[in-house]
Amino acid sequence: MEYREHQAQPEPEHGDQDDVLKQRIEAAYQGNSTPTAPSPAAASSSAGGQEEDPRVTHGVLLLKAAGVASVDLIAHRDTWEWLTALAVDHEHFRTPPSVEDVKEGRVQTVLSGRSLIGLLIKLWDTRHTTTPLEADWALATTAYNRIAAELTGVDGEGQTIRIVLDDGLPHESGD
Template sequence: MAFGNGEAIRQIGEQLGRALEDLSALKQQVSDQQLAIDQIRFDTTAAINTGLTENRAVIRDGLTRANETISDPLTQIGSELVAIRSGIGQLDNQIRAAAAGAVHRPAPEPPEEPEAAPIEDQKPAEPEPEPAPEPEPEAPRQVEHDLETLRAAAGISAATLHAHRDTWEFLVKHAGRDQHFHVPGEVQDVVGAVIVKVSGPSLVAILTSLGGIKDDPGVAPGTQAIAHHLHRRIADTVKAIAVSRHTGGSADPVTIVIDDRPAPDDGSDGQSERDPDD
């Protein structure tokens, strides 16, 4: 009987041992599954974050390209519209001036025929004096000087112009009709001012157009004053390049700034500028 109880206890012990082994194996499986679940969660989170980052980059790049595609043509169209508007205004002024001249110009009166003098009072006609020789014009020196400035402007690859938007509109309005003027593809707007890359041919067109306006007595005084100041400022920059011309990438780019300001109180940081024509 005692032998039977010992055998039963041994069997129970073996069963408990196998149960513990099964429990340990089950715990290992649960731990492995938990690790697998954690790895899956980590990989899923990383994939989601990576996908969101790539989507943001793609969306941002698409918005940037769309902005460039839309804003640049709109800027160019705006500049061309300004040039067209100025041309229409100039043509309208010419038509009105021609119409006003045709209305107010009196018809020429026929010349009165002189009465024939009696035969006895007629005297042989005196020979007409020879006309005095016309003085030689003194303009060739100034013309040659202007041509040198224009040649120096033509040699500039690109000049950066800093000016107010109204000043740029004035230049486009009056130089836009010249065959050598080209509207830049990009006009940067910086707090009310514009930064424009102007080519050498466009500088030639601007100097030529402004030179004709500033020397035309029939132009309004305000327009003449603006044209005179801009012509002098641009011409001074071009003349400085003509005096010390340099070609190559080591030279500083040409910059024209239209932004006159009052000199500081101590006079240390500013230089006064006097118009040579004053």
């Protein structure tokens, strides 16, 4: 009898921590305290504070990625291969049908919103599970922050989302 009492305890209407987190993420996504892309300075200065739960910011990015049809991604071939190897085992990541060589060792490809979700999740996990000051941590943190910066500005106005993982060359100026 005691076993049956313990079995009937899951209180679904009381809400669980995951439900509370989902509600917070959805509220932020809908504009009630929308999180901004984490800047390296803000991330280090807010480490002691509790202004924004990073899980809420991450959740908002996932929701934004879910609403995106596609993004253009430009990176060095080595970086692209690392990103692909990282995300390939995520159930939502799909290898794009084509990857074009551009110039200077860079490649350009198009990712669906679904694949972007898989990539963001794997980058998030890698950032939080690897040792700081190691290559995987640096690559994951940089790629995640760059994607976050581009997705944060998405406003449903039909703009092309272009994520460039290359700080070595000047940005195109339409010359």
